[in-house]
Amino acid sequence: DAKTTQPNSMESNEEEPVHLPCNHSTISGTDYIHWYRQLPSQGPEYVIHGLTSNVNNRMASLAIAEDRKSSTLILHRATLRDAAVYYCILKNFGNEKLTFGTGTRLTIIP
Amino acid sequence: GAGVSQSPSNKVTEKGKDVELRCDPISGHTALYWYRQRLGQGLEFLIYFQGNSAPDKSGLPSDRFSAERTGESVSTLTIQRTQQEDSAVYLCASSPGTGDGTEAFFGQGTRLTVV
Numbered sequence: 001d002a003k004t005t006q007p008n009s010m011e012s013n014e015e016e017p018v019h020l021p022c023n024h025s026t027i028s029g030t031d032y033i034h035w036y037r038q039l040p041s042q043g044p045e046y047v048i049h050g051l052t053s054n055v056n057n058r059m060a061s062l063a064i065a066e067d068r069k070s071s072t073l074i075l076h077r078a079t080l081r082d083a084a085v086y087y088c089i090l091k092n093f094g095n096e097k098l099t100f101g102t103g104t105r106l107t108i109i110p
Numbered sequence: 111g112a113g114v115s116q117s118p119s120n121k122v123t124e125k126g127k128d129v130e131l132r133c134d135p136i137s138g139h140t141a142l143y144w145y146r147q148r149l150g151q152g153l154e155f156l157i158y159f160q161g162n163s164a165p166d167k168s169g170l171p172s173d174r175f176s177a178e179r180t181g182e183s184v185s186t187l188t189i190q191r192t193q194q195e196d197s198a199v200y201l202c203a204s205s206p207g208t209g210d211g212t213e214a215f216f217g218q219g220t221r222l223t224v225v
Binding site: 034036038042043044045046049085087096097098099100101102103 | 141143153158201214216218
C-alpha cells in the first residue's frame with residue numbers, strides 16, 4: 001500500500017484558516033487521495049477526496065500538487081468543532097481497502 | 111436508520127470467553143470494513159469484504175479472530191478466547207464499493223472490555 005506522511009499534531013486559532021499537509025511520494029496513477037477526520041469519542045467521518053484536480057465541498061478544500069506527491073486539506077475558518085484527528089489516506093481505484101495512518105491531531109485555540 | 115449500525119454498543123466479557131460483534135451496513139453497500147482502535151491509538155485495519163468475500167484478511171491479529179458476511183449485508187466479527195489486549199473499540203464501515211473513490215461511512219463502534 002502506498003504510504004502517507006502527516007505531522008503528528010498542529011494547532012490553529014479559532015476562525016483562522018488551517019492548512020493540513022500530507023506527503024505521499026509513492027502515489028500511483030490510480031490512487032485517490034481521501035481525507036477523513038475523527039472527532040473525540042466518535043467514528044471517523046469522510047471529509048473530502050480527489051484524484052488530480054483541486055476539490056471543494058461544504059466542509060473543506062483539497063489542494064493537490066501538480067505531481068500529486070503531496071496534498072493539503074484546507075479548513076477555511078476553523079471552529080472549535082473542527083478539533084479532531086485528520087487522516088490522509090490513499091485509496092486505489094478498484095481496490096476497496098482503506099488503511100488509516102496515524103493522522104494529525106488538530107487543536108483549535110479559542 | 112440509514113446509517114451503519116453496530117451492536118452491542120458496549121460489551122464487557124471475561125477473559126477466555128468468546129464474543130460476537132455485529133455490523134449492519136448501509137443497504138446496497140457492497141464494501142464492508144472492520145477496524146480496531148485501542149485507547150488513544152489510531153485505527154488498525156482488520157479485514158474488509160467486497161460482497162461476501164474477504165479479499166484481504168491480513169489485518170486479523172491472530173487465529174482467534176474471524177469474520178464473515180452473508181447476503182452482502184450483515185457482518186459478524188468473532189473473537190474467541192478473549193484476552194485483555196483485545197479490549198478496544200471495534201469500528202465497522204461500509205461504502206458503495208464502486209471503486210471510484212467513494213466515501214466510507216462508519217458506525218459508532220462496539221466498545222469491548224475484557225476483564
